[in-house]
Amino acid sequence: MQNNKSLEPLNAASQFVEKYFSYCQAALLAGSVVRGEATTTSDLDIVIFDKEVKNSYRESFVEFEWPIEVFVHNLTSYKKYLTMDYERAIPSLQKMLVEGMVIKDDGIVEPIKKHAQKILENGPQQWSLQTMDTKRYFITDVLDDFIGCTKIHEELFIVNRLAELVSEFILRANGKWVGTSKWVFRLLKAHDEQLAFQFFEAFNLYYETKDKTQIIVFVDNVLEPYGGRLFEGFSMGKAIR
CATH class of the missing domain: 3.30.460.10 (Beta Polymerase, domain 2)
Structure with a gap:
């Protein structure tokens, strides 16, 4: 309006x-x-x-x-x-x-x-190690979908979800508040300006050229200090006998 x-x-x-x-x-x-x-x-x-x-x-x-x-x-x-x-x-x-x-x-x-x-x-409540692992698992799952996807119509929604998960992970893993819409980049920039523009450049390159490489490298770099991608051995909700 x-x-x-x-x-x-x-x-x-x-x-x-x-x-x-x-x-x-x-x-x-x-x-x-x-x-x-x-x-x-x-x-x-x-x-x-x-x-x-x-x-x-x-x-x-x-x-x-x-x-x-x-x-x-x-x-x-x-x-x-x-x-x-x-x-x-x-x-x-x-x-x-x-x-x-x-x-x-x-x-x-x-x-x-x-x-x-x-x-x-x-600041917000600190994530537990269990929460960090859960978030790494879901980022890994979506990243794998993104890497393997061959249908551009589906890929668009996968990459958008990946951006949401990764931005949340960066901020919460560092004890920062999160936001939505325009606030995502503002908060990333306030936390680490160089990292925020690396984020932008990786995803912007994909939107312009459909080249996935820079996003994959960026996500791996974000996860690496916390143990990298997580799939094998992850468990959630399993009852202990």
């Missing part, structure tokens, strides 16, 4: 909150407009805290010349989402709370921001 937006983001967000959530306890403007990364299709992400709301919810609007997404929580429900984001290692709400510009605050924002900041700084 592309709009000609004459209202500044904070101004638009403030008017929106006053119109729809005037009785809320707090409101924060987050997302790309706050980070200085907005594009012509960016929306406004607004986190609302309203003690009268029974359940958290998300809703989309087009108001004040902007597409707007609101993430509405009561004063306890947001903690459930912080926990869920921590468990999946994708700290979406934590980032919105930490980066968010205050639109309204009845005195509750500071401790909420500190809680979210602490989670971000501590």
Whole structure:
């Protein structure tokens, strides 16, 4: 959605909150407009805290010349989402709370921001050796499918899955948060810029020429410090007699 937006983001967000959530306890403007990364299709992400709301919810609007997404929580429900984001290692709400510009605050924002900041700084739960082996096994399985595939229609989906698994492995094996969509490359780059561009070059070469060689070498290099590809001897869920 592309709009000609004459209202500044904070101004638009403030008017929106006053119109729809005037009785809320707090409101924060987050997302790309706050980070200085907005594009012509960016929306406004607004986190609302309203003690009268029974359940958290998300809703989309087009108001004040902007597409707007609101993430509405009561004063306890947001903690459930912080926990869920921590468990999946994708700290979406934590980032919105930490980066968010205050639109309204009845005195509750500071401790909420500190809680979210602490989670971000501590990082996600470390993978166990068993988890690492399981992830190596699944990467090996998909890599073998990719190497052996001769049908381009199937190969496209295999290589996309391989990219997801390998990017997750790089980040989680190094104790980093993960993300989706555009955040994958951003997080890889923040972790290791050279490695991120090696990743890009390997997969981009395949998309342009269908040459698999660089991807295979890259994946093997990623796995090598952790024991390389894993197939023979792998077991999951086997009962011990």
